[in-house]
Amino acid sequence: MNRRLVFWTTFAFGVFMLFQFFIPVMGGAYRKVLDWMQVIYLSSLLVGVIALGLLHLKKVSEQVSGWGYSLVTIIGLLAMPVAAFWGTDESSVFFWLFNNMQVPMQSTVFSLLAFFVASAAFRGFRARSLPAVLLLVSAAIVMLGRVPIGTKLYFDFPAWAQALLDVPGVAARRGILIGIGLGSVATSLRVILGIERGFFGRKT
């Protein structure tokens, strides 16, 4: 890769976007850049999908371990666009596949989160040290403050829970956000000025 070309392209577009953010007077040029971003994105998507298809075709043809999963991937990869040729309205096969296969599968993976939250909480709330004890007590108060039984046990739990979320919770979050904000701006500057070049290859 030509590092100099990448650097100058990054510099030119970085300065342009920065200028456009603060002084938004070049709307036409800005819209053109956004349009080109879409073109680049779609080209990359096409390249990515073709590469994915070829990768799984190779796995199926060589029958490597777990090739059955690759076969399912290829069928899925072909079935949706092929189905879309016969329409994408509510009565179409594409819509039926989307609603009855893709959406339930995504919901299933998302629902796993509930079990993972429970297992992570079980490990995280073990009172091994003072900070862990503080975390455990805070979490217990917040959880009790959010369920009806908490109010039955002690009427003020919801107020305590809200205070924990509003005061120490927000303070910690804002502290981290300030750090992230500073880090983001500093990284942007490093990228524009060519100091940070890690994203287009190692220096030496």
Add this chain to the structure above:
Amino acid sequence: MPAVAYGQPMAVLIWLPPEKIPVLFAFLCVSVALLGVFLLKRKGKTFKIRSLPGALAIEEAIGRATEMGKPVFFTSGTGEIDRMATLAALSVLGEVAYKTAQYGTPLFYPNNDPVVASVAQEVASEACSKAGHPEAYKPENVFFVTKSQFGYTAHASGLMERIKPAATLYFGTFEGESLILAETGFAQGAIQIAATDSTIQMAFFLVACDYTLIGEELFAAGGTLSGDQEVLSSIVAQDWLKAVVILLLLIGAFLATFTAFNLASHL
């Protein structure tokens, strides 16, 4: 003063919308601090740079994976290329790919975004070449999966179950998939290191991972691994700015308390 609509003719040019003045002020402060540090550094001043245990643990994790003969799993979550966290993650990827190539350890990086995947392939390939082992780069291990958030999560979790990595690295922007991935990695017994710019997901990583880089440490991790002094010195500038922000917050809290309790009337 109304904000300027994009595409408005130059005749109604308004140089700086007032709502952007605080952002410009913050941007200038960061720029001045960074430039100040770089100039001082060029004049020969040395800075004591704090270490980032999470970033330093990456090499240990790769070493562990090498000893165990197992692969390293890397993910940058669901962030797109225009996010600073993704660029920071790609910097870390370069260092990880360099070290895994040196040690002969396989690196897996399934990707959620096609543009990030293209850049990642280039970064990993170049890092392997610079490590002197171009053959270590396997295009089939750094690839685009799907834009679907949970489709990607399902694939990444399944891949972790199959390859059983000894080290899992989560760097970048994460959403609901963070805990699913981190818990799957934990179930494989992998040493886990995470860094994200999402404060909500950071809490999940803190619980599920062995090391979590907090806040701006994500943006300095690549520099810490490569030992790039220019990148590292920018951490000093960020620390200076944080000190200024803390001072301003304390002054603000004092003034707010002073006003709320009407302390001036007691003087």
